[in-house]
């Protein structure tokens with residue numbers, strides 16, 4: 001269905017798309033790798049639960065959101081493939097969004113701030129009140 005015009009000159013790399021090992025040309029986008037592998041569904045729409053796929057292929061529409069190496073909401077059309085990459089169709093529903101903080105992927109920004117080294121705890125509201 002899809003054919004890359006530059007694929008003849010690029011060295012192939014191996015990565016995993018939806019649990020299947022694939023060999024794709026180096027340097028292409030994740031979306032191109034998915035299309036060449038006949039796996040064009042990038043995500044399932046959270047509300048309608050309909051399959052979605054890339055639309056603009058230039059970073060504007062956000063229809064191509066996928067999970068890459070465990071990180072959700074990556075734009076497949078803007079990320080280049082890397083050897084060993086794990087790419088999965090994104091299936092975020094209202095249920096999984098509610099559970100997101102417990103899986104460690106979406107932690108509060110304050111836990112990753114440069115001002116506070118990892119491992120230190122945030123001051124509690126009661127602590128701040130006594131310092132003022």
Ligand code: FES
Nearest residue numbers: 057059061062077
């Ligand atoms: S296809 Fe539109 S942002 Fe990726």
